[in-house]
Amino acid sequence: MIRVGINGYGTIGRRVANAVSSQDDMIVVGIVKTKPDYISEVASRRFKIFVPDSSYMKAFQDAGIKVEGTLDNLLDDAEIIVDATPEGMGEKNKPLYIKKKAKAIFEGGEEPDVAETSFNAYSNYNDAIGKSYVRVVSCNTTGLARTLYPIQQAFGVKHVEATLIRRATDQNDSSKGPINAVEPSLKIPSHHAPDLKTVMGNIDVNTVAIKVPTTLMHVHVVQVDTEKNASNDGVLEAWNNYRRIIHVKKDDGIKSTAQIMDLAREFGRDRSDLYEIAIWEGSVSAKANRISYIQAVHQESDVIPENVDAIRAMFNLADKEKSIEKTDKSLGIEKRVY
Amino acid sequence: MIRVGINGYGTIGRRVANAVSSQDDMIVVGIVKTKPDYISEVASRRFKIFVPDSSYMKAFQDAGIKVEGTLDNLLDDAEIIVDATPEGMGEKNKPLYIKKKAKAIFEGGEEPDVAETSFNAYSNYNDAIGKSYVRVVSCNTTGLARTLYPIQQAFGVKHVEATLIRRATDQNDSSKGPINAVEPSLKIPSHHAPDLKTVMGNIDVNTVAIKVPTTLMHVHVVQVDTEKNASNDGVLEAWNNYRRIIHVKKDDGIKSTAQIMDLAREFGRDRSDLYEIAIWEGSVSAKANRISYIQAVHQESDVIPENVDAIRAMFNLADKEKSIEKTDKSLGIEKRVY
Structure with a gap:
């Protein structure tokens, strides 16, 4: 079971968290939130909540939402981080991931050179095999x-x-x-x-x-x-x-x-x-x-299966066909014509 | 002075009425309205109001808006009708224009075969010279x-x-x-x-x-x-x-x-x-x-200069360059870069 941390729990992050949780070969060990809003409140019932650093803790305590620790703590436990922070922040976060020896997936808002390869499951799954830093395109x-x-x-x-x-x-x-x-x-x-x-x-x-x-x-x-x-x-x-x-x-x-x-x-x-x-x-x-x-x-969700496949490729858990099939089955993606 | 009637005073009709009024070689002799609404009220201060037939008169009388007569009466006076009625109605109105020996311009909502030629001032002004029925494209x-x-x-x-x-x-x-x-x-x-x-x-x-x-x-x-x-x-x-x-x-x-x-x-x-x-x-x-x-x-107004030019072509009042220049000058269309 690959231990996955999610940094940023907005449009993409929360969907990736759900999709990873639906797989039998990976697990969400925590998510990073910056604000104790309604999204944190709901998320805390399902996932361990972390914050970027200790300065964020008090607000969560005041709001009665349990915080497990900081991003640094999450990185001690996670083998890979899906960085779904706002555009351009992934690049700033990368040195920490390197320092903590965690692999990382970045999203399409980052520049391509943040990663060793950009990724789409159909067109270049194999480019991500064994890589440490991968960017899922927008x-x-x-x-x-x-x-x-x-x-x-x-x-x-x-x-x-x-x-x-x-x-x-x-x-x-x-x-x-x-x-x-x-x-x-x-x-x-x-x-x-x-x-x-x-x-x-x-x-x-x-x-x-x-x-x-x-x-x-x-x-x-x-x-x-x-x-x-x-x-x-x-x-x-x-x-x-x-x-x-x-x-x-x-x-x-x-x-x-x-x-x-x-x-x-x-x-x-x-x-x-x-x-x-x-x-x-x-x-x-x-x-x-x-x-x-x-x-x-559908801009909010079409990249979600790709995030799951990228994790599999980076840990060489399955080949292209096998990974796509597992992801699709878990998310209810099947042949349909309307 | 070419005597122009406007049948239909919606988005296009009211703009053509204003543009025709700004020329020195044509004049608006009346507009046809179906409802005594705020548009009729304002229009009545500037133009003679006609109705499609006598059944429409009472509503205007009740609203205190003076009606000069019916479309049939307007056609006794107008040499050309600009038909700016809703899509598809121009075709139904055409037999009346033929009967009353008035030329007519139709707008882009009509099928091309309603007219002898479709019209754009730049690309085919000359096709409309001397014609009786012309359609300005959408x-x-x-x-x-x-x-x-x-x-x-x-x-x-x-x-x-x-x-x-x-x-x-x-x-x-x-x-x-x-x-x-x-x-x-x-x-x-x-x-x-x-x-x-x-x-x-x-x-x-x-x-x-x-x-x-x-x-x-x-x-x-x-x-x-x-x-x-x-x-x-x-x-x-x-x-x-x-x-x-x-x-x-x-x-x-x-x-x-x-x-x-x-x-x-x-x-x-x-x-x-x-x-x-x-x-x-x-x-x-x-x-x-x-x-x-x-x-x-600008869908509401880009065809307005073309309606004016079409009238000039149909009565052979000016050649292409001359008509375009007159129309542009009257409407404030000049060379501009922003």
């Missing part, structure tokens, strides 16, 4: 890697153009905009294109990112120039072998991201998450050597 | 035609791929969604691609449309494969000769559609409209024979 990059890898395998990829229509912020965050506007990122390519290369080799890709006022999901309009000619059926077939991709249909009433997330609630999963990338089947068009499609990404 | 198609025509002239167009991130509805409409979701149109190409061909010949174009919860503007991510190689400066230079295109910069604080519409308010125009298509200068990228850019479209 929700958007994960979404692109998931659906492009099968296309790359089946048809070869010459060039990718993707427009990412990004949700402004998460559901529990009211501090960010836009509220009534559309905001393009004028850094082109957006950071997603170079990020994708960290897990898909030197793929030729351009990404344009546009923020819109919604909280549910990102939507990607993807166009791929392939080496070999493809057909609609061929593309759907290529994706069919990958459980972390699902197909949805307008004919079934799934018109927008609102219905996709409503469908996810029907699955009865932790936090009503959708780990899979959802592709609108009616959007898929393959003509000669050009494939187009539209997909939706 | 706001999105106008936006595409405006910025693609200069590229076509300068570099030739082999293929266009555009992702249209569409505002859900207009500011004064609370009946439509989405409210918190992203909704792709799964009819691909969206209706914009065939619509663009009605004003730009047989241009090879694909469009994907995605609705997002905002009311201010549409945003287009456009990619053009050109015949000749282009440079960033060359593309900006090509657009520079066209006043109905403006360049905006993130460095000047224009990050999203919210700031663009705020900038428009500074111009002091009727209804704070932005007739021009706004291109983010930082989004423009020309490499070899591929040009990419991001533009924003």
